Amino acid sequence: MNLLFLGTSAGVPTKQRNVAGVALRESKGKGWYLIDCGEGSQHQVLHTKLSLNSLKAILITHVHGDHCYGLPGLLASAAMNGRTEPLTIVAPAGIKAWLDATFETTQLSLSFDVEFVCSDELPSVEFERIAVTTFRLSHRAPSYAYGFTERKVESALDVDKLAQKGIPRGPLWGQLKQGADIEFAGERFKSRDFLISKHKPRKVVIAGDNDQPDLLSEACVGAQVLVHEATYTEAMAEKAGDVGHSYAKQVAAFAEAVALPNLVLTHFSPRYQLNPHVSPSIEDIRKEAQCVYSGSLYLARDFLELTLDKSGHFSEVAGE
Amino acid sequence: MNLLFLGTSAGVPTKQRNVAGVALRESKGKGWYLIDCGEGSQHQVLHTKLSLNSLKAILITHVHGDHCYGLPGLLASAAMNGRTEPLTIVAPAGIKAWLDATFETTQLSLSFDVEFVCSDELPSVEFERIAVTTFRLSHRAPSYAYGFTERKVESALDVDKLAQKGIPRGPLWGQLKQGADIEFAGERFKSRDFLISKHKPRKVVIAGDNDQPDLLSEACVGAQVLVHEATYTEAMAEKAGDVGHSYAKQVAAFAEAVALPNLVLTHFSPRYQLNPHVSPSIEDIRKEAQCVYSGSLYLARDFLELTLDKSGHFSEVAGE
Numbered sequence: 001m002n003l004l005f006l007g008t009s010a011g012v013p014t015k016q017r018n019v020a021g022v023a024l025r026e027s028k029g030k031g032w033y034l035i036d037c038g039e040g041s042q043h044q045v046l047h048t049k050l051s052l053n054s055l056k057a058i059l060i061t062h063v064h065g066d067h068c069y070g071l072p073g074l075l076a077s078a079a080m081n082g083r084t085e086p087l088t089i090v091a092p093a094g095i096k097a098w099l100d101a102t103f104e105t106t107q108l109s110l111s112f113d114v115e116f117v118c119s120d121e122l123p124s125v126e127f128e129r130i131a132v133t134t135f136r137l138s139h140r141a142p143s144y145a146y147g148f149t150e151r152k153v154e155s156a157l158d159v160d161k162l163a164q165k166g167i168p169r170g171p172l173w174g175q176l177k178q179g180a181d182i183e184f185a186g187e188r189f190k191s192r193d194f195l196i197s198k199h200k201p202r203k204v205v206i207a208g209d210n211d212q213p214d215l216l217s218e219a220c221v222g223a224q225v226l227v228h229e230a231t232y233t234e235a236m237a238e239k240a241g242d243v244g245h246s247y248a249k250q251v252a253a254f255a256e257a258v259a260l261p262n263l264v265l266t267h268f269s270p271r272y273q274l275n276p277h278v279s280p281s282i283e284d285i286r287k288e289a290q291c292v293y294s295g296s297l298y299l300a301r302d303f304l305e306l307t308l309d310k311s312g313h314f315s316e317v318a319g320e
Numbered sequence: 321m322n323l324l325f326l327g328t329s330a331g332v333p334t335k336q337r338n339v340a341g342v343a344l345r346e347s348k349g350k351g352w353y354l355i356d357c358g359e360g361s362q363h364q365v366l367h368t369k370l371s372l373n374s375l376k377a378i379l380i381t382h383v384h385g386d387h388c389y390g391l392p393g394l395l396a397s398a399a400m401n402g403r404t405e406p407l408t409i410v411a412p413a414g415i416k417a418w419l420d421a422t423f424e425t426t427q428l429s430l431s432f433d434v435e436f437v438c439s440d441e442l443p444s445v446e447f448e449r450i451a452v453t454t455f456r457l458s459h460r461a462p463s464y465a466y467g468f469t470e471r472k473v474e475s476a477l478d479v480d481k482l483a484q485k486g487i488p489r490g491p492l493w494g495q496l497k498q499g500a501d502i503e504f505a506g507e508r509f510k511s512r513d514f515l516i517s518k519h520k521p522r523k524v525v526i527a528g529d530n531d532q533p534d535l536l537s538e539a540c541v542g543a544q545v546l547v548h549e550a551t552y553t554e555a556m557a558e559k560a561g562d563v564g565h566s567y568a569k570q571v572a573a574f575a576e577a578v579a580l581p582n583l584v585l586t587h588f589s590p591r592y593q594l595n596p597h598v599s600p601s602i603e604d605i606r607k608e609a610q611c612v613y614s615g616s617l618y619l620a621r622d623f624l625e626l627t628l629d630k631s632g633h634f635s636e637v638a639g640e
Contacts, residue, residue, distance in 0.1 A: 011400055012362075012396070012397045012400050012401070013362065013363050013366065013397075014366070015366050015367065018363070019393075038393075039359055039360065039362070039363075039389075039390065039392075039393035040359065040360045040363050042332075042333065042359070043333050043338070043359075043360050043363070046333065046334070046335050047335065063425055063426050063427060064426055064427065065392055065393060065396045065422075065426045065428055066393075066396075068426065069359075069389075069392050069393045069396075069426075070359065072359075072385055072389050073339075073358075073359035073385060073386075073389045076332070076385045076386075076389075077332045077333075080331055080332050081332070094425040094426075095425070097421075097425065098421060098422060098425040098426070101417075101418060101421045102385075102418060102422075105383055105414040105415070105417065105418040106383050106384055106385045106388065106389070106414075106418070107383060107384065107460070107461055108385055140427070141427055
């Protein structure tokens, strides 16, 4: 599973950072998922190896424009590129009506079907290689986190158990290995009882705007990675007032409390500069988080790519 | 008057070219007008000296997404940047309803008033330094061209005429020069009868998607510059079929017929490459137009800036 950040700025784009968008790539093949789709997301995609034809689903965390204004253009471009595969969109209810209005006003008819799943109902959605679960957050608009858990983890047959049951080596073992249940000597045996996963399923949680990181305790069970906004440092958050966002220390303290191994912060207020010698800078956010978090901390930047391998090791992909 | 191209691709953005957007700058001060606002227009603005605070009006030529999907994000960013000046939007009727739906769905409330002018009524709109007129085009959706004519052209007093009428040099001359009418010796004299323009008012026509350039004959009277789409070359237009667009030769032949001094082609199908050694390239479009047009021909590229000086001379601004 790879994460590729398409936009890391809050509210408005800057010269260096686009508004919200993260691509989650499957570990095999070209399939990918787009979490949030701020204006210009399709432009960012042009500068990656991602193809709109291989996009499995778009998941919108909430209705604010910096998280969804890129949707109509990206869908239009997918159609103009000749996409025919159906596309799943998981988003708050308002998005569906808005997309329909947009299609009608701008005379856009897509060349593919869109299956709309309403995130307000906290759906679980299963794709071939990934299962998605939805969690409620706290923001000025209904906002959600999506958990992405690997399905079909590579597994080995439990040879000892097979021997114990007297199931003979041969085609029956093959069927069990492929996930099919079998009958033998008048008894039914379930495939899943004879498979041992070679590794723990990989799990990544990607959260929308949220001022209560604690709401993610359940979502983070079994997760190796959390991607969460850190719009401000604590001092700046106090100045900004109650705008429904988190600050670095708050998110980092939560990650520490649930012993999360990897935390990626993103969605930085445009006032934070990439240049660490200019104040305020994104380094200020890093420093604040580092003070309370002992896991691996990453600060997202546009086109940063991170990979989570089978063993659960999370690291930056070189050659960005 | 300056033209600065923010996007020059048709339908979808490419790595080198954004979708439609042209900035027209006033000759004095920082005021500017945005004609079409495809997705990512606000991102392009970030790479220019234009400020969203100095934007006088946005004029949309037609409802297709590559000409308007950047509107909500640009308005949101103007609001987040603290704009308070009212903004005029001239656009087909559908755009107003769509913007209202977008504002509602995405909880966007602007910090400034928007005055909406419906282009379907072919309005004339007067700004302090620029008068805009609207012309109907032919496309799959109602599409318009906007003519921008300079107001308040610098002028000198007609001294001979003043002497003839016996109006004495002094405060009365000053009032007439400032545009105020006067009374003298029981008679009323109009300022405009005593002013001689120092140059012809500058006029630029910017057209939306259109498959009948001839419709612009009236719009081009007195214009020094026409900006028009040339989505294809003639051969490619035949392959594309009836999609409501013009090809290079068609537009160039019209410009030649009305003796237009300067023609700028834009809105090239994404298949046309910037690299002249790759086929098809934008040079193919240039060559086709040059065969039938004897005026000054420009092929737009993103961030190309052109200036129309008082004498009507049109040229590329160096140091792009």
